[in-house]
């Protein structure tokens with residue numbers, strides 16, 4: 047029973063958190079014991095766990111049986127705009143009298159992690175509520191190319207062959223390069239890779255169906271080339287996937303960022319919209335303006351602390367140790383720079399905002415180091431910074 051219980055990824059997280067309480071592990075690569083005294087200058091001040099601060103808690107909570115369909119959840123945000131989640135991924139759909147517009151097709155939504163025989167397809171999830179009954183799926187929008195967010199798109203196209211698929215042109219370019227060799231690795235994904243977009247756009251596009259409208263915008267590669275903003279003005283809902291994680295530290299390395307300056311810029315761009323609800327694509331927690339402002343403070347703290355670490359002369363000791371292996375020394379230097387930056391960021395007495403991020407946002411203990419590494423290295427070499 048326990049084994050069955052811990053098969054669910056969220057249960058695995060909880061179980062690991064329980065075990066981690068027995069002995070904390072260090073998050074930083076600081077154990078360069080071969081270095082002479084003085085060259086190994088940064089030690090982690092923070093141990094990691096998988097505990098979730100109150101501000102990061104899922105709403106509704108699947109562990110309390112609050113999901114509307116047991117192992118997945120569908121909820122109306124406002125005026126025909128719904129979101130669906132499995133607790134880890136989020137997607138969105140807009141219902142009009144003429145049909146449905148779907149944004150993203152994460153393959154995990156509908157998968158029952160405890161009993162796979164109970165799993166349903168993403169199409170079943172979309173038709174699990176009264177509001178969608180009898181309506182066709184007319185349009186499908188890709189937020190970006192990553193398969194964990196659109197890997198089930200072919201299931202929607204199989205059910206509705208005439209569905210129009212809309213994406214940024216760079217998303218189309220990336221999907222064209224795909225070989226399909228890795229298809230099937232994600233549970234719940236279709237037998238085919240995501241279908242090619244049937245409509246592309248460059249900067250802005252308005253998607254209309256009946257009386258419902260979505261505005262698509264591309265502002266730069268905040269996550270990857272082609273990742274777009276999806277805005278429902280009437281409902282005051284903004285979706286931007288894999289950039290900002292309300293209540294949480296972003297996924298590792300600034301959410302596997304490709305362009306750090308564009309990533310930082312995205313926070314201001316989000317705040318230019320008039321929205322009440324922000325859909326970030328992950329976890330089971332939506333965001334509001336205050337969440338975005340807080341998340342921005344965390345990133346700006348990391349930026350300031352990465353600069354301070356880059357200017358810390360103590361970290362330069364390493365370069366005198368092994369002149370015959372400059373690049374190896376540089377890798378260690380970057381680890382120590384990230385360690386110094388993370389220690390500063392997670393110390394409320396040092397970090398510029400004065401916030402206690404460990405008690406405020408989930409996974410800051412785990413991921414701040416990787417954000418610092420990414421930020422510091424970009425500040426060092428990215429000419430657009």
Ligand SMILES: [Zn+2]
Pocket residue numbers: 190192195269287288
């Ligand atoms: Zn992504």
